[in-house]
Amino acid sequence: MMNPLAIDELPKYLRDKIPPEEPQKPPNGYIIPVSFPYISPRSKERVLQAIEEATISSATSVVGELEEAISQFYKVPFVKACSSGYSALVLALKLANIKKGDSVLVPSFTMAAVSNAVTTVGARPVFVDCEEGQFNPSAAEYQVSLTNDCKALIVTHTYGIPADIEPLVSFADDNGLVLIEDIAEAIGTDYKGKYVGTFGDFATASLYANKTITSGDGGFVMSTKEDKSLRHRANSYANHGFTPKHHFLHFEHSGNYKMSGLQAALVLPAIDDIPTVMEDRKRISATYRENLDKTQGLSLMPLNPSGKEAPWMFGVLVESREKRREVREKLARDGIETRDFFFPLHLQPMAVDMENETVSPPSLPQAESLGLRGFYLPTYYGLGTDDIVYVSNKLKMALRDAE
Ligand SMILES: Cc1ncc(COP(=O)(O)O)c(C=O)c1O
Structure with missing residues (x-):
């Protein structure tokens, strides 16, 4: 098995794509975490x-x-x-x-x-x-x-x-x-x-x-x-x-x-609370959409095309991997935790042929584009509407600064 920290040993085409390190956690921790467990009152x-x-x-x-x-x-x-x-x-x-x-x-x-x-x-x-x-x-x-x-x-x-x-x-x-x-x-x-x-x-x-x-x-x-x-x-x-x-x-x-x-x-x-938790996800998604719609340089996750809109996590996309890094770092400094989208599985070090640079992984451009440009915002039961407005405003400011 390869050393998990040996980024330098990756084939060059992968080194050029891998996501940067996570933003620094603020010294006193995040004010708004990216997720928080739902525990039923019972x-x-x-x-x-x-x-x-x-x-x-x-x-x-x-x-x-x-x-x-x-x-x-x-x-x-x-x-x-x-x-x-x-x-x-x-x-x-x-x-x-x-x-x-x-x-x-x-x-x-x-x-x-x-x-x-x-x-x-x-x-x-x-x-x-x-x-x-x-x-x-x-x-x-x-x-x-x-x-x-x-x-x-x-x-x-x-x-x-x-x-x-x-x-x-x-x-x-x-x-x-x-x-x-x-x-x-x-x-x-x-x-x-x-x-x-x-x-x-x-x-x-x-x-x-x-x-x-x-x-x-x-x-x-x-x-x-x-x-x-x-x-x-x-x-x-x-x-x-x-x-x-x-x-x-x-x-x-x-x-x-x-x-x-x-x-x-x-x-x-x-189990009985699932509809209540989903109803809250609906509120969170609607509030993010209200506050972030038509923001320059930002795309919002697709809507549920076939039913009630209540995503597990609220995701957004920016123009590039570099912009994502800058924006996420700024949000972290403001006490807001975010998470990169999944880095595609076909590009994972565990999935590619490490020995042979000439064997390239399949070309899956949509997964790659999402994985390199997307991240998700705090989404959990009970997240306050004022917190969603705060995150949205800080995100818009970070995007303006990153231009
Ligand atoms: C789509 C999907 N499948 C499986 C898992 C693995 O679940 P667990 O962490 O409980 O093993 C996750 C975890 O986030 C997931 O997102």
Whole structure:
């Protein structure tokens, strides 16, 4: 493995593209963080109850209660709570029988966990560009990247803007692909009046602290299909491959992907609050749009083209990587934390051929342009309207200064 700090060892074409270092954190910390966890007012009581009753492990009934609550919320027959969004993806891929020799279509403009899960099961990620002007690939971009060995596609609904999922369901059906929706950034996101995560064969979610609802770390995998063996296989894959009837008999290599009872107790009451949290995201997005619309040198993230506008994070784009750096540094000095957009996965040091500069990564210009020019602003439940106005004004000033 290469030294993670050895930027100088990267091929030159990559060195010219990699994002600059993060802005300096102000000495007294940020006044407005980029995200803040949503904890339901009823969570404290459930967590204390779990401690008092010692129902803290993955083997306790509160985990089943959480799975039932998610199942009711999404109206799907199968839910398995797990330790992270990444482990949910690994479980979904295993349940879909994706393995060595298979390829999986993956958006390049997303978080590294997505392709890491694919490589974890021994398969190969095939990176897909975004549709022009959008944060997700459409069926046309998935089609361009499709290879004969593709067995599945992952759709990510990036930053809470739903992908145009109906044509993707047809694309998956036409090509015999398993469709996995990763709703890590899109819990409670609406596509034509229906929640994303209910269109594919499987959906996976992260419950990390910056997500719509949280168990600290955590996640879940769900399926729209009734299949008696699914729960049995999921329980085994998530728990070292144990076999219930012959406890210490293991039919395959697996890891530990379980969620604890304590984590389940923390997030369980928040399931009912998802619509409230999404309503607040709607307010935040509308307020940013009101204050930032038509700002010179700034583009705002696309609107939800097919439903209620309530993104997970509010994203903006400037003209260049250099301008982004200047603007983000100025905002940091004003106590405002921001975050770069995902640096595309097809350009990640882990994905490119380090030994051979002549083997260049695929050309995915939309993902690259978003990854180099975009960043997101503070977005979390309860962020004050006056804070949004403050961030917007400071952003406009920083843009003027950077001209
Ligand atoms: C699209 C997507 N998938 C997966 C993950 C991984 O989730 P976790 O950090 O819970 O493993 C993330 C995390 O932000 C994500 O954005």
